[in-house]
Amino acid sequence: MFIHQHHLRHLLRPEHYTSEAQYRAELRHLFLPAWHPVATTGDLARPGDFLTLDLLETPLLLRNFDGHLRAFLNVCPHRHSKLTEKPCGNTERLRCQYHGWEYQEDGRTGKVPDAKAFRPWDRENACLRRFQVDTCGDLVYVKLSDGGPTLREWIGPQWDVWASYGGVYRHAGTWEKEFPCNWKIVLENSLESYHIPEVHPITFKAYPPEENAWHELTDRYTSFRTVQPVDLATRWTDWVVRRLGEPVTGEYTHRVIHPHATASTMDSFRMMQCVFPTGPATCRYRCIFFTLRGRRRNPLAWVLYRTLRTAATLVGKKVFAEDASIYGGVQKGMVASPHPGVIGTREERVYVFQKYVLENTRGATELQQIEPEPDQTGRTMNAEKARSEQYSELS
Numbered sequence: 001m002f003i004h005q006h007h008l009r010h011l012l013r014p015e016h017y018t019s020e021a022q023y024r025a026e027l028r029h030l031f032l033p034a035w036h037p038v039a040t041t042g043d044l045a046r047p048g049d050f051l052t053l054d055l056l057e058t059p060l061l062l063r064n065f066d067g068h069l070r071a072f073l074n075v076c077p078h079r080h081s082k083l084t085e086k087p088c089g090n091t092e093r094l095r096c097q098y099h100g101w102e103y104q105e106d107g108r109t110g111k112v113p114d115a116k117a118f119r120p121w122d123r124e125n126a127c128l129r130r131f132q133v134d135t136c137g138d139l140v141y142v143k144l145s146d147g148g149p150t151l152r153e154w155i156g157p158q159w160d161v162w163a164s165y166g167g168v169y170r171h172a173g174t175w176e177k178e179f180p181c182n183w184k185i186v187l188e189n190s191l192e193s194y195h196i197p198e199v200h201p202i203t204f205k206a207y208p209p210e211e212n213a214w215h216e217l218t219d220r221y222t223s224f225r226t227v228q229p230v231d232l233a234t235r236w237t238d239w240v241v242r243r244l245g246e247p248v249t250g251e252y253t254h255r256v257i258h259p260h261a262t263a264s265t266m267d268s269f270r271m272m273q274c275v276f277p278t279g280p281a282t283c284r285y286r287c288i289f290f291t292l293r294g295r296r297r298n299p300l301a302w303v304l305y306r307t308l309r310t311a312a313t314l315v316g317k318k319v320f321a322e323d324a325s326i327y328g329g330v331q332k333g334m335v336a337s338p339h340p341g342v343i344g345t346r347e348e349r350v351y352v353f354q355k356y357v358l359e360n361t362r363g364a365t366e367l368q369q370i371e372p373e374p375d376q377t378g379r380t381m382n383a384e385k386a387r388s389e390q391y392s393e394l395s
């Protein structure tokens with residue numbers, strides 16, 4: 001059931017999806033304090049494994065030091081070269097590609113070629129910049145700001161769900177793509193089922209009726225839950241899930257932790273999708289996909305696991321491509337739009353997200369202009385929140 005009964009105001013204006021100032025404010029206030037899922041523990045399984053990536057204008061290097069994961073700025077303190085430009089690999093030591101300075105687990109220098117040329121040694125300024133890194137299940141998370149919440153605090157009450165990315169679910173693949181649109185367009189699309197008939201007419205067909213759609217709305221996260229209709233495909237999937245020794249619930253759940261981390265779960269898979277801004281009107285979307293392996297270890301279970309993995313990956317990539325086909329057109333419309341926009345009750349998670357963005361990137365004056373948010377029942381978000389919490393307790 002939806003929390004709201006009447007349409008809602010589209011709080012963000014088109015310029016929120018195009019302006020450099022808004023982009024900078026979001027980087028600073030939304031993304032720097034957040035944790036970001038960037039890899040799996042399998043990507044860094046062996047001592048010496050490393051990977052590099054660009055995250056929010058920051059080049060990163062993650063490395064396994066004898067079983068300890070560490071994250072560094074991928075920039076050498078000597079003369080600023082990137083330590084490596086390889087996307088991943090395994091090396092005995094962390095060594096800069098330019099003059100060969102070596103670094104230890106704590107970011108301090110190890111061997112420095114011709115070290116006497118640098119006397120007196122400036123220890124503090126020869127240290128790699130470190131970032132916080134932690135794991136939940138088989139996912140590796142990085143945070144770019146110091147202090148702030150731990151990963152457990154950031155994930156909060158959803159910890160058990162996010163920890164299930166691993167265990168009986170196995171990493172099936174990671175794919176990512178750049179899109180010519182503001183990151184909020186991608187995120188907002190993931191927060192509503194309203195677009196299903198137009199964008200996913202074959203894969204999902206129709207959105208669920210309101211009585212089979214449960215929303216949870218809070219300032220920090222929102223969720224959507226539904227029970228899948230029974231058809232040939234779900235019957236086959238349920239049979240496979242049982243054969244792999246796991247319970248069948250038939251539920252699909254989508255959760256977001258603001259600003260950008262979305263977790264989709266079904267009995268047969270776990271999917272973590274995360275969208276990162278790369279500019280005011282560009283973004284990168286990363287999907288880390290797990291499928292059910294189960295606990296049974298026999299030849300049939302292995303064949304079913306491999307078949308499920310192949311089928312689920314094909315469907316997952318098709319849905320990803322269907323959604324991708326719409327983003328560029330929404331961005332072009334934003335640029336030219338004279339309209340205020342409107343949000344329907346089925347899209348109420350979009351409204352909560354937009355409120356979160358405004359609250360965290362604007363001053364009190366602008367916030368006062370949007371508060372209290374009247375939907376046409378006259379309720380405010382506080383009332384909605386109370387109702388949401390009431391729902392949470394009941395479910």
Ligand code: FES
Binds near residue numbers: 078079080098099
């Ligand atoms: S820039 Fe890295 S060792 Fe010189």
Ligand SMILES: [Fe+2]
Binds near residue numbers: 189195
């Ligand atoms: Fe979609």
